[in-house]
Amino acid sequence: MPKKLAGYIAAIQVDSIGGYAPTVDYQEVNQHITKVVISVDIKDTVRLDDWQVNITPNFVPTFHWAPHLTPTAEHIIAQHVFRAPALIMAGGGRQLTLIPDIDLLREKPPVDWYMDMDAPANKLTLGMSLSAVKEHVLYTRKQGGTYPPGKIKFGFYVLTAKTSGLPANPWRQALAFFWEKWGNPLYKQNEPLKHRNLEPYVRHTYNWAFSNWKEPVWQEFDLAGKEVGAPVFIVNSTQSPNYPGEVDEREFRSIWNQAWFNSLRSAQGVYRYARRTGQDELMNYALKTKELALSFPQTKGFFPGLIATEMKDTLIQGKRYHRSSGWDMYYFGNSNRNPYTSDARESPYHLLDMSYTGWLMLTWYAELEKDSRLLDYATTYANGLLSMQQPDGFFPGWLMPDSFQPMQHLNQSPETSMSVTFLLKLYELTQEERYKTAALKAMQAVIDQVIPAGQWEDFETYWSCSRYGETDLVGRKIERNNLFKQNTLGMYWTAQALLACYQTTHNQKYLNQGTRTLDELLMAQAAWQPSFIHVPVLGGFGVMNADGEWNDSRQSLFAELLLDYGKQLDNQEYTQRGLAALRASFVMMYCPENPTSKVQWQQAWPFFGEKDYGFMMENYGHGGVTDAHGLGIGEFTIYDWGNGAAAEAYNRIVDHYGKEFLETN
Structure with a gap:
């Protein structure tokens, strides 16, 4: 040696x-x-x-x-x-x-x-x-x-x-080595997509959602005298117009406004695209989704995270199929990805979900249209949020649905970072100091307690599909690895909040902590192309240190933040990683522009055809295994965490950076 x-x-x-x-x-x-x-x-x-x-x-x-x-x-x-x-x-x-x-x-x-x-x-x-x-x-x-x-x-x-x-930053040396040696050469070969123009993918998305798959996807109904609508939470392969059998809905029919699946986020993409291309029909879809978000009832400023229909089982030739009872039988509820119940009707209020939706309302107000109802709704929520800030600076995780008192999980977690970003955006728009003061106090709590420990625990870490450790690991490291079970969403919210803190205060500590957090997040980004992964993956993200996904839809959420850090720091690596993440967001789409992925889709679902162009699973290899014959391909599309989310990211980045930037870098 x-x-x-x-x-x-x-x-x-x-x-x-x-x-x-x-x-x-x-x-x-x-x-x-x-x-x-x-x-x-x-x-x-x-x-x-x-x-x-x-x-x-x-x-x-x-x-x-x-x-x-x-x-x-x-x-x-x-x-x-x-x-x-x-x-x-x-x-x-x-x-x-x-x-x-x-x-x-x-x-x-x-x-x-x-x-x-x-x-x-x-x-x-x-x-x-x-x-x-x-x-x-x-x-x-x-x-x-x-x-x-x-x-x-x-x-x-x-x-x-x-x-x-x-x-100070344990990941930078490895990241720089990986990107220089393997990532950058692939990037220069136009991986993960062979073309820089992403407009065809956006057209496929909206044609799929509002034309070919409109019947199962687009949900429109009357709510308190207003025509509202949004794409449904989830559809599966049995709802394809080419499917030869009976429809069997995977989950309860619903529309979500939460930190994962958020119809208001996707609608902003539709709005931006409709404005750019002059398509009035698409604009109406976006506006109906905004009206739906504003129709969610507020109590003490707090509001539910989803609206859903009652479901029923339908017996056809001796087999049961899961079907909706229709929007005449609707109810408001909250995400059932929580430690307490799987019933959305009984699920507690989640501050993370409300802060994210509130931030989207403020973004809509600031960038799309000055609808004062958005600002008023978000301000009403913010005042309720401030009443929940704990003495240590954190905001609690969940609130009881009847008393709005904090519950026992994730009361000192990186979910607080999303509330920081929301409050700083509200401060930017109103110049009310109390919002900035609360935000910076919360940010300091995350800096002191979450970042140095790597305690990236949030709702998805334990209460989604990867539930390992939900009964005995929350708040505790795995001794053999000296690591917490970690999820990338908390890293993203925190890196985003720290950049907002820096832009508000110009205090270098926030940018330093933000760069460190972003680099920890980037250790989950694919920086090469394995032979055993049968779709392009450069720039795509995994989920956590106990799950198997590649090309997860969160990369569309992360892409612009990487570009923003690249611009702030004049760092080409971050810029390339951000653009690779955006392009990876479309890799899993079933369409002619993705020949490699299309082969995998047709191996899994041979009945797919032209009317299915735009169908897109949220990730690849979710179960931890793949092969060249369709294993690793999923069977559903979550519009707000898949094709609609990717299209929104593209349209937003076009508005902020320009098409020329996307197609020449």
Whole structure:
């Protein structure tokens, strides 16, 4: 081992393969980067379930980071979640980062690669093993590894850095290396899309929602004497005009205005597009959605997050199908992604959802039309929000639906950051100091308690599809990894809020903390193209350190924030990452412009045709496994967290940055 690594690494242990000894070669890339190449010449076929390289740091780390959780020695970080794979430890003025050599991984080795981090044992592991999904979505080793005769090559990069105490930004070194070596070359080859003009995708989206799939998607009804409407929360493949069977609705028919699925966000995209192209019919759709948002009743300023219909089961030839009873039987409720109930009627009020919707109202008011009702509605909510701020600065998570008293979960969480952004926007529009004062107090709480601990826990972390740890991990680190279960949404809200704080105050600490938070978020962004992922993924995002998605729809939410940081810091990497994220937002769309994805869609749903152009699942590989024959392709579209959200991001960025910027950078 080179002497310059001795201060960072005490030992590197490399297993043999079936008794065949490895050869280890060290290559200096620069002063802080060393490439390690391991070769094993195998004469006969070897069956081996687990092969390991174990690295012991030569210091006692107090900071640990890995892209996925391995709560027991049985678990591994499977290559399926290698979006920007790295293991990081830091302490005692030193930082050590390991990055698998994905050039070798792209050569399709006979056995899958993996990583692992055991914090108490002070051990980092890189290895080869097949894997199986256990929890949703964690991985364990699986038997059956087979190595044919020939040369096996495995490798990784060692990145080292001296720090003053704990590193101010532990992810920047790895991110810069990854983007320069793998991300930027792909970006310059026009990945993840081969063309820069995104207008065809937007046309597909609106043609799908308001023409070919209009009957199941567009919901229009009378509410208290007003004609209102919005695209439905979710539709599935059985609602295709080409589907040969009976319709079976996946979830209760509803329209959501919450932090994920927000009809008011998507409607802003429709408004911007209609204004730009002069399409009055589309403009009317957007305005009806605005009217719906303003019709949600307020109590003490607080308001529900969704409107839904009653559902019923319909028996057809002995089989039950889930159907709506229609909008004559509607009710208001809240998101059922919460710790308390799965019934939207009984779900508690969620401050995050209200702050996000309130911020969208203020954005509409500031950028689209000066409808004073939007400002009044948001101000009424803000006054209720201020009454809920806790002495420590945080805003609580959920409120009881009857008394509006705080409940017990996520009362010191990064969800508070969304309220910061909302209050600063209201301050910008009204110049009322109390909104800024409350926002900065809340931001300081997040800076002090959430960011240094990496405690990125929000509603999605435990109470959506990935529910691992919901009963025993909330607020507690996984000891073996020295990590919380983490979700990327909290990082986004916080990076967004910190940039707003900086733009309001010009205090450099906010920009520094924002850049650190943004970089932690970027460790979930794909910076290469794996051979085992069968759609383009450069720029796309994962969800959390316990789930399997690629190209998740959140990338359309993140894209402009990356551009804004790139502009603020004059940083080309952030700009490229932001544009890659925007383009990745359309990769999963079923349409001729996406030939690779289209093949996967037709493998999964052979009946799809031209009238389905625009259908788009929110992500790829959600279940943690993929193949070349449609495995990893979903069966539903959430307009407000899929095609409609992507179109909104594009239209918003066009308004803010211009089409020429999007098509020439």
